[in-house]
Amino acid sequence: MIETPFERGAPFAGTPSSGESRARAAATRERILDAAERLFAEHGFAGTSLRDITAEAGVNLAAVNYHFGSKDELFLAVVIRRFEPVNRRRLEMLEQAERQADPPRLEDVARAFVQPVVEARDEEGGWSVLPKLMARVVGEPGGWAEKILPLTFGAVAARFLGSLERALPGVPRADLLWGLVFSAGVLSHYLLLGDLIGRITGRWMEEAQAAETVERMTAYITAGLRGLAVSQAHGGREKTGGKRGKQKGKKR
Amino acid sequence: MIETPFERGAPFAGTPSSGESRARAAATRERILDAAERLFAEHGFAGTSLRDITAEAGVNLAAVNYHFGSKDELFLAVVIRRFEPVNRRRLEMLEQAERQADPPRLEDVARAFVQPVVEARDEEGGWSVLPKLMARVVGEPGGWAEKILPLTFGAVAARFLGSLERALPGVPRADLLWGLVFSAGVLSHYLLLGDLIGRITGRWMEEAQAAETVERMTAYITAGLRGLAVSQAHGGREKTGGKRGKQKGKKR
DNA sequence: ACAATTTTCAAACGAACGTATGATTGAAGC
DNA sequence: GCTTCAATCATACGTTCGTTTGAAAATTGT
The missing domain is CATH 1.10.357.10 (Tetracycline Repressor, domain 2)
Incomplete structure (x- = not known):
């Protein structure tokens, strides 16, 4: 499986079809991206912390690293999306x-x-x-x-x-x-x-x-x-x- | 003496005329302002730390608080100047x-x-x-x-x-x-x-x-x-x- | 010369940061 | 039902942050 540079956990063509677990993961990623978008728009990159984002998304802090790899890659993912x-x-x-x-x-x-x-x-x-x-x-x-x-x-x-x-x-x-x-x-x-x-x-x-x-x-x-x-x-x-x-x- | 909102240590009309001490203080303030201007221009407010600024100015970390009160007031001083x-x-x-x-x-x-x-x-x-x-x-x-x-x-x-x-x-x-x-x-x-x-x-x-x-x-x-x-x-x-x-x- | 004041200094504090990790939970596969 | 894997969690780490503080040095005033 080839990983994109910013969505590490994402399944791709060739992986087993989505189940509840992957739907949950996709929902987590969307919530993170939505919250990050709002906060990056308002406060900029350096003015927004991962704790701000995960608090607003209602997810665990480590989820950002699990799904996106780093704060930098999250920002890039938000922008490109x-x-x-x-x-x-x-x-x-x-x-x-x-x-x-x-x-x-x-x-x-x-x-x-x-x-x-x-x-x-x-x-x-x-x-x-x-x-x-x-x-x-x-x-x-x-x-x-x-x-x-x-x-x-x-x-x-x-x-x-x-x-x-x-x-x-x-x-x-x-x-x-x-x-x-x-x-x-x-x-x-x-x-x-x-x-x-x-x-x-x-x-x-x-x-x-x-x-x-x-x-x-x-x-x-x-x-x-x-x-x-x-x-x-x-x-x-x-x-x-x-x-x-x-x-x-x-x-x- | 009335203090401006951002230059706390600065002498004003009515204070004793400048001496070496005050010239030294003025030089310290200028170096801080110059370094802060360059770094705020390049990296923005949140992306610039006081340690960055004082390292580039060649002054002590506490000098910022002594002369300007806070990072916010330093930023305002840079801009207005x-x-x-x-x-x-x-x-x-x-x-x-x-x-x-x-x-x-x-x-x-x-x-x-x-x-x-x-x-x-x-x-x-x-x-x-x-x-x-x-x-x-x-x-x-x-x-x-x-x-x-x-x-x-x-x-x-x-x-x-x-x-x-x-x-x-x-x-x-x-x-x-x-x-x-x-x-x-x-x-x-x-x-x-x-x-x-x-x-x-x-x-x-x-x-x-x-x-x-x-x-x-x-x-x-x-x-x-x-x-x-x-x-x-x-x-x-x-x-x-x-x-x-x-x-x-x-x-x- | 000495006291008072100003300025600078080194160090520390509490808080927050991004990243990492082992544990736990939930889902998928056999 | 059991094993394996994916996703989430609580916690911790090392680093960095802005601010504060007491000490020291420099300067001013008497």
């Missing part, structure tokens, strides 16, 4: 945008990027903590972004870049990459600060407002990408192969 | 933009927002970790954003909103606030991911590229704000006073 469907939905919307127009309309590309995250739901249909978790991953210290983003976003980024190239012909790919990073920044900041800003402005996240928010971000991102494209057409070309500046501080 | 001059520079550039045109040009407002952060330097004139620290603060779990942003950014935000109102007349203030949040997101993501993306695209941060980056972000933000303004002029008005959706997970 939940990012994958959102990114799949992103690609579906992108493909729909590409079928509807050639090249695709920039606002449709932007909406494909934004909407599946803003409208992510948990399994009961309620608001998910997933957007906050996704937003937080980028800021996690300790090299998590470098490990997770290529894994969970690399292929998606490549597809979006392809669409942007067709929607904004002549713009260098590096600029489009920056445009995608800026767009991700718009989304992330909204997800991290949406609650705080919502309380300040007296507006709360509701389903109706989710749609408005998607449109608001889509408008900003679409115009921003066009503005970037125009400015790069008028401005000087970028230099290549520069040396990196010195960085201080040690890696943990 | 370094954000304030950057925000002051932002306001200077904003005032210059307002003097040059009435209403101010949107790209000048955007540049005033972005440039002081991107071009922040440490005291030796080298690249600062300050941008990364500023970017990271928003993502810090544990209520840091709610505590820090009003303190370090509230007045600055109000001034920028005022300029945006004049540069984009007729746009509701709440939309301008979202626009500012999106703009901050563009900046933050660049600061957090700039190294990673730079390595991917083969371009590194150099001074020449800092200026290009400022222009690139300025172009994106300027166009994005206009796009947002236009879309709100065409789209439906926002509802007010909606109920907040349910949120899961407990506060730590």
Whole structure:
């Protein structure tokens, strides 16, 4: 049996069919993953302890090591479990945008990027903590972004870049990459600060407002990408192969 | 003598003039603040221990409690010490933009927002970790954003909103606030991911590229704000006073 | 020179951490 | 029914954490 890098106890094709024991194990794993997702979204990786997670999941502390191997592998499992469907939905919307127009309309590309995250739901249909978790991953210290983003976003980024190239012909790919990073920044900041800003402005996240928010971000991102494209057409070309500046501080 | 909330040992007006002892204490505080800034920027609040900081500063572990009171107060001191001059520079550039045109040009407002952060330097004139620290603060779990942003950014935000109102007349203030949040997101993501993306695209941060980056972000933000303004002029008005959706997970 | 104060130091405390382990319980296989 | 295996449990380990404390050193004030 081949073990995935993060679900050690999980049975696979070729093992005996599931019985009560395996159903129980699967239920334990789900509870751990659900609790970990909520707590990692709220408190980050270092701010969440395994005791917090297992207390909220109602399972034994050692269950994390039994099923996932380590805290690191649990975190990775949480992220991959939940990012994958959102990114799949992103690609579906992108493909729909590409079928509807050639090249695709920039606002449709932007909406494909934004909407599946803003409208992510948990399994009961309620608001998910997933957007906050996704937003937080980028800021996690300790090299998590470098490990997770290529894994969970690399292929998606490549597809979006392809669409942007067709929607904004002549713009260098590096600029489009920056445009995608800026767009991700718009989304992330909204997800991290949406609650705080919502309380300040007296507006709360509701389903109706989710749609408005998607449109608001889509408008900003679409115009921003066009503005970037125009400015790069008028401005000087970028230099290549520069040396990196010195960085201080040690890696943990 | 009135103690500030974070520098307990610091002498103030009315105390005896500085002597060697106080110069030594001031040097100790600076070393702690410098080391803490680098480590908090790289590893975040929870991922940085006091032992890390005091080892890098070359001081005794207890010095943190003696001079700052606690780890929380040290973090707050680091943030306020370094954000304030950057925000002051932002306001200077904003005032210059307002003097040059009435209403101010949107790209000048955007540049005033972005440039002081991107071009922040440490005291030796080298690249600062300050941008990364500023970017990271928003993502810090544990209520840091709610505590820090009003303190370090509230007045600055109000001034920028005022300029945006004049540069984009007729746009509701709440939309301008979202626009500012999106703009901050563009900046933050660049600061957090700039190294990673730079390595991917083969371009590194150099001074020449800092200026290009400022222009690139300025172009994106300027166009994005206009796009947002236009879309709100065409789209439906926002509802007010909606109920907040349910949120899961407990506060730590 | 001495007392008082400030600053720094080494060490310790209680709490919490992630990981590991042997024991126990429950389920599967014969 | 018994053996084997999987899953869960209580407990413990070594390490690390932030904070505190009494002692020592340095500085200031008289």
